[in-house]
Amino acid sequence: MIKWIIGNPYLALCAGMGIIIVWAGSLVWVAIWRGDEVRQMVEGQWKDAYIEASNRYTEKIIETEGMYRAVENKRAEDARDNSIKAKQEAIANAKRYETIIAGITAGTIKLRDPYAASGNQASGIRLPEAGADTSGADGGTTGELSGRLSGFLFAQAERADDKVILLNQCIRQLKADRAAY
DSSP states (O other): OHHHHHHOHHHHHHHHHHHHHHHHHHHHHHHHHHHHHHHHHHHHHHHHHHHHHHHHHHHHHHHHHHHHHHHHHHHHHHHHHHHHHHHHHHHHHHHHHHHHHHHHHHTSOOOBOTTTTTTOGGGSOOOOOTTSOOOOTTSSTTOBOOHHHHHHHHHHHHHHHHHHHHHHHHHHHHHHHHHHO
8 A cells, every 4th residue: 555655646745745734733732732731831920920029019018008107106196295295385384474473463573674763775765854753654763664564564475485385396396207207
C-alpha cells in the first residue's frame, strides 16, 4: 500500500497534507487546552497580585488614618486644655476685678492722678489759674479720682484683660497647631 501511495503523487500529497492537518489540529487542540490552563494561571497570578496590592494599600490607609486620628485627638485635647485654662484665667480675672470694684464702691480703694496735684504738664491736664477754685470733680487738689470714674476705668481694664486672655488662648492654640505638624 505504501508503494501505491508513493507511486501516486497526488495521493502522497493528500496523505502528507492529512498528516500535516492532523499534526496542526493536535497543536491547536494542545494550545487551546494549555491556553485555557495558562489563562487561568495568569488570571490567578493577576488576582493574587491585585489582592496583595489591595491588602498593602489597605494597611497603608489604616496606618495613615490611625496617625491622623492620633494627631486629631492630640489637637482636640490641646484645644480642650487651652479652653479650660482660658476659662480659669477669666474666672480668676473676674474675681480679682470684683474685689477691686467692691473696694472702690466701699471707698477703701481710691485712684489718684499722680500728676494732678504736682502740676506736671505731662498728664495733659492744665492747672487752674491762681485763685481759681481747685475743688473739682476729681476729688480736689489731691488728684483723687471719683468712685464712678475709678469703677469705669477698672471695668475697662477688666474688659482689656479679658481680651488679653482670649488672645493668649489663640496664641496657645496656634502654637499647639504648629507643633502638631
